[in-house]
Amino acid sequence: MSSGSRSAAEGVAAKSRVVIVGGGFAGLFAARTLRRKAGREVEVTLVNSTDYFLYLPLLPEVAGGVLEPRRVAVSLAARLPGVRVVLGEVRKVDLANRRLTVRNPEDEPVELEYDRLVIAAGGTDKLLPIPGVAEHAHGFRDIPEALYLRDHITRQIELADACDDPAERDARCTFVVVGAGYTGTEVVAQGALLTAALKKSRPRLRDQRIRWLLLDLAPTVLPGLDPRLGRAADRVLRKRGVEVTMKTSIAEATRDGVRLTDGTEVATRSLVWCVGVRPETLFEGLDVPTVKGRVTVDEYLTVPGHPELFACGDIAAVPDPGRPGELCAMTAQHAQRQGVVAGRNVAASLGHGEQRPYRHRGLGFVVDLGGVKAAANPLGIPLSGFPAFVVTRSYHLLAMPGNRIQVAMDWLLNALLPKHNVQLGLVRSGAVPLDSAEPL
Numbered sequence: 001m002s003s004g005s006r007s008a009a010e011g012v013a014a015k016s017r018v019v020i021v022g023g024g025f026a027g028l029f030a031a032r033t034l035r036r037k038a039g040r041e042v043e044v045t046l047v048n049s050t051d052y053f054l055y056l057p058l059l060p061e062v063a064g065g066v067l068e069p070r071r072v073a074v075s076l077a078a079r080l081p082g083v084r085v086v087l088g089e090v091r092k093v094d095l096a097n098r099r100l101t102v103r104n105p106e107d108e109p110v111e112l113e114y115d116r117l118v119i120a121a122g123g124t125d126k127l128l129p130i131p132g133v134a135e136h137a138h139g140f141r142d143i144p145e146a147l148y149l150r151d152h153i154t155r156q157i158e159l160a161d162a163c164d165d166p167a168e169r170d171a172r173c174t175f176v177v178v179g180a181g182y183t184g185t186e187v188v189a190q191g192a193l194l195t196a197a198l199k200k201s202r203p204r205l206r207d208q209r210i211r212w213l214l215l216d217l218a219p220t221v222l223p224g225l226d227p228r229l230g231r232a233a234d235r236v237l238r239k240r241g242v243e244v245t246m247k248t249s250i251a252e253a254t255r256d257g258v259r260l261t262d263g264t265e266v267a268t269r270s271l272v273w274c275v276g277v278r279p280e281t282l283f284e285g286l287d288v289p290t291v292k293g294r295v296t297v298d299e300y301l302t303v304p305g306h307p308e309l310f311a312c313g314d315i316a317a318v319p320d321p322g323r324p325g326e327l328c329a330m331t332a333q334h335a336q337r338q339g340v341v342a343g344r345n346v347a348a349s350l351g352h353g354e355q356r357p358y359r360h361r362g363l364g365f366v367v368d369l370g371g372v373k374a375a376a377n378p379l380g381i382p383l384s385g386f387p388a389f390v391v392t393r394s395y396h397l398l399a400m401p402g403n404r405i406q407v408a409m410d411w412l413l414n415a416l417l418p419k420h421n422v423q424l425g426l427v428r429s430g431a432v433p434l435d436s437a438e439p440l
Contacts, residue, residue, distance in 0.1 A: 015043045016350045019100065019114040021090050021283075023048030023076050024056075025335035026313025026342070027120035028401060031083050033343025038352045045084045045112060047102055051076055054142065055400050057332060057368075058407070060183065062146040063153075064190030064370060065419050067410045069143045074402035086110060092284040093117070098308065100283070116308050116346050119286070119295060120339060123277030123314035123330055125434060132253030137273040139434045140183055144427045149272065151423040153191060156269055157198040158423070161205055171267035173210045176258055178250060179274030180216035180223065182367065185233050187272060188214045189369040192240045197419050212242045213266065217249050222375075224329075225365055232375035232384035233367055273434055277330055279315040291317040291327065299357035301342045310346055312338035321359050334360060336399075366392040 018034060020027050023046055031046050038044075052073035061067040076085045088102040088110060100117070102110040125139035138152075139145055153175065160172040175195070177188050192212045199205050214237065216223070221237070221244060222230040237244055245260075250271075252259045257267040279294045288303050289296040294317035295303060301318065303309040312318065313335040318328040328334045341358045348355040366376040366388070374388040376395075383391055393411065397404050 015041065016115045017043045017113060018045070018116045018118065018346055018350075019112050020044065020046045020118040020120055021100075022046075022120035022122060022313065022315075023050070023053050023085075024120065024122040024313060025053075025332050026122070026316075026339035027118070028053045028076070028079065029336050029339030030118050030120055030312060030343040030346070031080050032401075033340045034347050035080065035082055035343075037344060037347035038350060040082065041352070042347070042350060043084070044080075044082070045086055045114075046076065046080065047086045047088060047090060047100075047112070048076065049087070049089050051085060051087060053079065053401065055396075055403075056141075057182075057399075058396060059140065059143070059146050060186035060190045061368070062143065063140070063149045063187060064194050065150060065421060066190065066370075066414050067407060069147060071403050071407045071410055073143060074400070079401050086112070090121075090283045093286045095285065095287065095306065095309070114308075116310065116349060118342055118346060119309070119311040119315055120313045120335075120342070121280040121315045122335070123279055125273060126276040126278040127273075127434070128275065130250060130252065132258075133250070133271075133273060134434050136253040136255060137178070137271040137434050138429075138432055139273050140187060141277075145432045147424075148427040148429065148432045149187075149191075150194070151425060151427065152270065152429075153194055154198060154421055154423040157195060157202070157205070157210075160208065161202045167267065169208060170211075171257065172269055173205075173208055174213070174266060174268040175211065175270040175272070176213045176215065176250070176266060176268050177272045177274060178215050179276065180214055180218060180221045180244070180246070181274065181276060182222070184214060184216070184272075184274035185221055185237070186368055186370075187274060188212055188237060188242055189233075189240070189373070192237075192242055193370045194419075194421070198421055201421075210241075212240075214242055214244050215248050215250065215260070216246055217261075219246050221246070222367065226377050226380075226382065228382040229365060229367060229375045229377055232382070232388070233369060235384075236369045236373045236375070277314060279330070282315075294327070300345050300355050301338060301358060302345070307349070310342050312342040318358055321357075322362070328358075328360070332399075333363065366395050368392050368396075 055072045088104040092101040156172040160169045220230040221234045250258045295311040314330040320326045320328045345355045364378040374392040376383045376388040376391045
């Protein structure tokens with residue numbers, strides 16, 4: 001080998017290796033920031049179970065038939081040039097030897113070595129030990145679940161239209177959503193519009209009552225946010241006919257219905273579980289300190305005692321700079337900004353730039369309520385109705401890392417043309433079970 005070839009080979013071998021686990025908000029922005037800061041001098045590998053980043057805030061619009069599913073799925077390879085994307089799930093982390101084991105989609109092991117490891121895994125459905133929930137409810141965290149729910153709602157209305165039994169028809173036209181946070185509120189809002197559109201084309205259901213119930217043990221809709229947002233969302237939902245029932249949840253679920261905590265029996269074939277999120281289960285061998293199942297990190301997003309290990313997003317217990325003694329909430333805003341800081345600090349640990357602590361200034365929140373209805377408080381200014389709708393749509397277009405033109409076109413076509421409401425049957429019930437492992 002010539003001296004020039006030897007030098008080139010040594011240069012390649014000297015590259016630092018960074019592995020990022022998770023392709024959500026935190027992982028995507030960590031990889032993108034690291035690539036920008038360190039350039040080609042660092043070999044970046046991102047491990048994710050899918051080849052796309054899911055823009056979760058718009059998933060209810062997929063279930064409502066407003067957006068096609070690929071609109072909210074942004075290609076990781078396209079958005080992360082120069083980053084190696086490895087499909088699979090991490091099964092084991094060897095901290096001592098800085099190596100992790102990944103199982104790819106064909107269940108084959110893939111070994112990866114690293115100099116820096118960023119844990120950016122997201123969250124999963126937060127279950128409560130309620131009889132029947134795991135067997136009869138469906139969550140709402142990914143595209144298959146959104147597609148299933150859209151088909152399921154359409155199927156229930158079609159079966160009700162073909163049914164002569166009034167009791168069965170009522171049950172099929174009753175939909176129960178548990179959880180009045182972001183996801184549950186938006187799912188109910190979109191679902192009520194979808195069933196109203198489905199009913200219009202079915203004369204036999206002209207006098208049929210379609211019920212949507214939104215339940216939560218909290219006292220108000222959108223608990224934990226600006227009360228004005230909750231009140232605005234509550235007004236829109238009630239005007240749309242949604243039965244908003246606070247301080248109430250379900251005590252038991254069966255195939256034919258649910259029993260509420262106040263003793264009320266509700267016959268239904270549709271139970272959607274949107275009761276918050278919990279961090280993903282830690283990988284085998286990741287023996288690190290945790291808080292409520294989340295990896296403990298300092299303000300620089302480094303795991304104490306492991307300078308080579310960083311964590312961000314839902315899986316990380318990041319101190320909230322705005323609330324001393326509290327942890328950052330598991331929101332997309334926090335995850336995205338933590339990903340940027342993690343990427344910057346990993347680069348700094350490898351000699352590219354300086355580390356910075358995590359700081360966050362809230363930009364406000366937006367809630368899409370379907371149609372031209374929304375609630376928002378940009379920079380603390382409360383908005384509702386059409387102004388909030390404009391702010392909400394604008395925020396999502398700016399926040400999305402890709403597919404913006406396609407999303408805008410879908411919105412435009414949805415406003416101008418009637419919906420094409422059919423069930424495709426692409427996702428069966430058994431393919432989207434509610435994860436019942438380690439209920440919290």
